Amino acid sequence: MAIVLQEEGLYDKARIYATDIDDDALESAQKGIFPLRNMKAYTQNYIRSGGTRDFADYYTAQHESVIFHSSLMKNIVFARHNLVTDQSFNEFNVILCRNVLIYFNRELQHRAHQLFYESLAKLGFLVLGDKESILFNPYTHCYEAMDDREKLYRKIK
Structure with a gap:
């Protein structure tokens, strides 16, 4: 969602609330860390959503994980719900x-x-x-x- 809003020039006008019942999932998401094995599906979703860049431009791969760029996290509020x-x-x-x-x-x-x-x-x-x-x-x-x-x-x- 953050990437789509950024590509459309709307990210700085938006606030994203990312909620979950699982504290561990929230902690990983807040750090921008996701399993590398999920990137194929995430890339397909990005393309399907009309993404305009190379999806890999938004993250750095490290071992078995990827870390999304911190600029994507600044307007996201992470909370347990x-x-x-x-x-x-x-x-x-x-x-x-x-x-x-x-x-x-x-x-x-x-x-x-x-x-x-x-x-x-x-x-x-x-x-x-x-x-x-x-x-x-x-x-x-x-x-x-x-x-x-x-x-x-x-x-x-």
Whole structure:
């Protein structure tokens, strides 16, 4: 997200909230450290998102890890947040929650969708993982599909 915003000239006008329930995952992300084995998939995602440069320009490989450039981290707030028990803490224009809901039962998925709805500004975007859906939850009618394949939805109500 930081890279796309930077390439579009919007990074300095944005604040990204990166949340997770796992403190270790947050710590690694805050340091900008990711496994080298993930770079092929990340590069494909970058290209698919319309990236305009060589993805490798944004990180340095070191042994079995990569470290993303610190300039990408300056507008990111890293925080622990539990989709199941925590409340909304801001109003957002975009929420990305990829490949989390697939691990939740229906009740927990509904709770997460309630949180997304309460946290998303009208006309804001919700992006889910490729195995996830907004179907069959109480907020389905509040969104319009912008791109079904990419699981991109806009809040309309």
